[in-house]
Amino acid sequence: MADRSSSGSKTGIIIGAVGGLVVLLLIAAVMFGNEEIGAEYGTPELSGTSLPPMPSQVSVDTSATGLVAPEVFGQDYTGNDVSITSDGTAKGIVFLAHWCPHCQEEVPRVQEWLDNGGGVEGVDLYSVSTRINSGQPNHPPSEWLER
Secondary structure (H helix, E strand, C coil): CHHHHHHHHHHHHHHHHHHHHHHHHHHHHHHHCCCCCCCCCCCCEEECCCCCCCCCCCCCCCCCCCCCCCEEEEECCCCCEEEECCCCCEEEEEEECCCCHHHHHHHHHHHHHHHCCCCCCCEEEEEEECCCCCCCCCCCHHHHHHC
16 A cells, blocks of 8 residues: 555656646746747847947947947838948937837937938938837837828
8 A cells, every 4th residue: 555655646746746846837938939020120230340248337438439330231111221330421220119118208309300300411310220120019110100
C-alpha cells in the first residue's frame, strides 16, 4: 500500500507541474504574443558610424555635438522608401510610441502646429514609431498618426 500512495503522490506532482507549466506558457503567450510582423513594422538599415550613447548620469551631454549621425534607410507604412541622410540639411527626428501617454498628448499639438504653418525653415522633420504593440491603445500606429 505504501508504494501505491507514494506512486499516486508522484503522479499528482507531475500532473500539477505540467499544468503549472501550461498556465505559465499561456500567460507568456498573452503577454508577449502581441508583437506582430507586418506593415506597421520595418527593418531600417543604417549606414555610417553610430553616435556615442548618452551617459545615464548626466542631464546634458554634448559629446556628440558636431558629429554626423548615421544615415537611415527604410519604408513608411505604405511601403514608400524613406531616408534620413546627411545631405547638409538639419534634421529633427521625433521618436514616439502609440501607447505612450506623453506622445498621445504631444503628437496632435505638433501636427496642429505644422498644419498652421509651423516648422523651422531649413530643418527636415521625421517621426519614427517605436515599440509597436497590438495590445496597447492607438494600434495600429499608422491609423493613429493619420488622425
